[in-house]
Amino acid sequence: xxxxxxxxxxxxxxxxxxxxxxxxxxxxxxxTGLVRDDTGVLDCLEIEHYPGMCERAIAKIADEAAMRWxxxxxxxxxxxxxxxxxEQIMMVATAGRHRVEAFEAAEYLMDYLxxxxxxxxxxxxRDGTVAQWVSAKDSDEDALTRW
Amino acid sequence: MIDVVxxxxxxxxxxxxxEQIETxxxxxxxxxxxxxxxxxxxxxxxxxxxxxxxxxxxxxVDFDAPLAGVREVAFFPPxxxx
Numbered sequence: 001x002x003x004x005x006x007x008x009x010x011x012x013x014x015x016x017x018x019x020x021x022x023x024x025x026x027x028x029x030x031x032t033g034l035v036r037d038d039t040g041v042l043d044c045l046e047i048e049h050y051p052g053m054c055e056r057a058i059a060k061i062a063d064e065a066a067m068r069w070x071x072x073x074x075x076x077x078x079x080x081x082x083x084x085x086x087e088q089i090m091m092v093a094t095a096g097r098h099r100v101e102a103f104e105a106a107e108y109l110m111d112y113l114x115x116x117x118x119x120x121x122x123x124x125x126r127d128g129t130v131a132q133w134v135s136a137k138d139s140d141e142d143a144l145t146r147w
Numbered sequence: 148m149i150d151v152v153x154x155x156x157x158x159x160x161x162x163x164x165x166e167q168i169e170t171x172x173x174x175x176x177x178x179x180x181x182x183x184x185x186x187x188x189x190x191x192x193x194x195x196x197x198x199x200x201x202x203x204x205x206x207x208v209d210f211d212a213p214l215a216g217v218r219e220v221a222f223f224p225p226x227x228x229x
Contacts, residue, residue, distance in 0.1 A: 033229055048155055050221060053205035078228065090229060110229055116207070117228035118221075120155035133156050136225035 001062055001074050005054045007081040009088060015075065020095030022072040027099040029106045033089040042085055043126040045134075049080040050118035061112040065094070068108070069101040076109065080119065111143045149178070149214065153192075154223035157199065160192040175201050175220065176210045192222075200225055 004010075012032060020028040035045050062074050073095035083089055092109045096102040121134040152165040172178035179196070182189040193199065196210060202221040203212055214220070 050152075050154060050202075050205070050223070053202060053221070056205055057207075114229040115226055118154070118202070118223065118226050119228035120224060121227045122155070133224065134227045136227050141225075 001059075001066055001071075002076070003055055003058045003062055004077045005049060005051075005058070006077065006079060009079070010077050010091065012088075012091060015077065015091065016093060019075060019093055020073040022095070024097055025072040025095045026097050027102040028073075028093060028095045029099070029102040030091060030093045031106050031110060032091045035083050035085050035087050035089060037085045041125045041127070041130070043124050043128075044082050044084040045089070046082050046122040046124060046131075047080045047089070048120045048122070049078075053118050054078065054080075057117045058113065061109060061116060064112075065105045065108050069094070069096055069105040071096050071101065071105055074105070074109075076113070078113070078117065078119065082124075108147055111140075111147065114140045115144065149217060150219045151178075151182075152219060152221040154221065156224055157192050157222050161188055170214075172214055174210070174214060175203065175208065175212050178214060178220065179210065198224060 058076050062076055066074050071094055075093040078090040092106055094102045094105040122131055123134060124131050149168050149170060150165060151168050153161050158164055170178055170181060172181055179193050183193050200223055201208060201210060203217045204219055
């Protein structure tokens with residue numbers, strides 16, 4: 001079980017090289033979140049975070065997932081700072097005995113990270129004139145009710 | 148003495164990332180009311196509590212949470228991780 005909060009980019013292949021090595025692992029699932037531009041004018045996201053609480057909150061969510069789906073391994077990396085369009089924001093990897101456990105645990109992690117991990121995103125436009133906070137969606141909060 | 152920390156637009160509205168506050172507030176809500184009474188920028192930042200979240204000692208809590216023994220209180224908008 002590993003949680004990292006960092007400004008540096010990560011190498012997905014390197015992160016997965018030693019992941020889910022337990023003999024009872026039958027499935028691994030990985031998810032990577034990228035900075036997306038829907039408007040054609042986005043330059044970057046500035047991701048603010050709460051040092052300390054981020055690690056604690058994510059570890060709590062990961063522990064819960066590990067217990068609930070009897071995961072054999074779990075990794076969460078979340079970046080902060082200025083991230084440009086196309087850059088990796090975060091990743092989760094889950095390893096379990098079967099694919100259902102690994103997929104469900106990954107979705108659970110993503111749903112909870114969205115509204116319970118203390119990060120805030122600000123969108124900065126290419127010409128620098130627009131800087132606005134991304135607001136939380138009701139649908140993100142609603143997504144938690146399915147768990 | 149309590150460390151009070153602000154993030155995202157709450158930090159921008161108050162104009163500070165953190166400050167130390169001498170207070171006798173018994174709950175988070177008491178502290179919010181104390182701050183609102185101080186200056187307009189606090190009143191603006193705390194105008195709509197529905198759009199705010201609070202953590203004490205890095206755990207999410209409700210606004211009626213007690214402050215006894217608490218070292219750090221953080222105010223911020225709903226989180227947008229992932």
